[in-house]
Amino acid sequence: MRAKLLKIYNQLYNHFGPQHWWPADSPFEVMVGAILTQSTNWGNVEKAIGNLKKAKVLNPRKIIENRKSKIENWIKPSGYYRQKAKKLKAFVGFFLKNYDGSIKKMRAAQLSKLREELLAVHGIGPETADSILLYALDKPSFVVDAYTRRIGQRLGLFKFDDYYQIKDFFEANLPKRVKLYNEYHALLVALGKYYCRPRPKCEMCPLKHLCQTQKN
DNA sequence: ACCCAGGTGGCCC
DNA sequence: GGGCCACATGGG
Numbered sequence: 001m002r003a004k005l006l007k008i009y010n011q012l013y014n015h016f017g018p019q020h021w022w023p024a025d026s027p028f029e030v031m032v033g034a035i036l037t038q039s040t041n042w043g044n045v046e047k048a049i050g051n052l053k054k055a056k057v058l059n060p061r062k063i064i065e066n067r068k069s070k071i072e073n074w075i076k077p078s079g080y081y082r083q084k085a086k087k088l089k090a091f092v093g094f095f096l097k098n099y100d101g102s103i104k105k106m107r108a109a110q111l112s113k114l115r116e117e118l119l120a121v122h123g124i125g126p127e128t129a130d131s132i133l134l135y136a137l138d139k140p141s142f143v144v145d146a147y148t149r150r151i152g153q154r155l156g157l158f159k160f161d162d163y164y165q166i167k168d169f170f171e172a173n174l175p176k177r178v179k180l181y182n183e184y185h186a187l188l189v190a191l192g193k194y195y196c197r198p199r200p201k202c203e204m205c206p207l208k209h210l211c212q213t214q215k216n
Numbered sequence: 217a218c219c220c221a222g223g224t225g226g227c228c229c
Numbered sequence: 230g231g232g233c234c235a236c237a238t239g240g241g
Contacts, residue, residue: 038223044239045222079238083224125224145222189222198220 012187015206019186022135030136036078047077060101063092087123142170143185147192154213
């Protein structure tokens with residue numbers, strides 16, 4: 001299975017090239033983006049982050065200082081904006097209280113401890129926690145999302161649907177390397193966006209020959 | 217007009 | 230402990 005996962009990786013990489021994830025100017029921007037992108041098109045998240053930058057409030061102190069209604073207006077394009085304003089404030093409150101708003105201090109903490117702390121924050125579930133760990137803090141925590149599930153199942157890699165089973169599957173069968181986890185997840189998203197969609201477009205898919213789906 | 221997007225928390229049984 | 234549901238905007 002190890003060889004198969006690496007083969008899939010190589011084919012995706014050869015097809016799509018490096019994805020340069022996470023697209024952001026700072027680790028804090030990654031964290032904010034991880035919350036704003038929950039069940040939302042990335043293009044909408046970019047608009048929201050653009051608004052925060054234009055207002056010069058894309059930093060922990062400003063997110064805490066500004067009223068919730070102001071945050072809501074800035075992030076409105078990303079959808080679920082009342083929920084997400086609450087989540088952003090909850091996360092930043094945690095970040096300031098536990099780590100002085102310091103990425104460096106947060107990076108110094110242990111992966112398993114950080115993960116538990118993040119999961120205790122309102123609005124941070126397993127995927128958002130792993131995205132923050134991997135893409136903002138460079139911790140080797142594999143990210144599972146809707147694409148990962150769908151692609152893994154269609155390729156016949158696994159049948160289960162549980163977050164941790166899927167996460168463990170990848171982590172157990174890949175070298176534990178931040179760079180690899182980073183690029184692998186990003187490449188799965190690329191495949192999911194263009195080919196392995198809810199209505200799959202298998203004809204041009206780079207993994208066509210490895211997949212069960214197109215045989216129907 | 218539909219369907220979908222880089223989920224999560226709350227409630228019900 | 231699983232199965233629904235609300236949450237909301239914008240693009241194809």
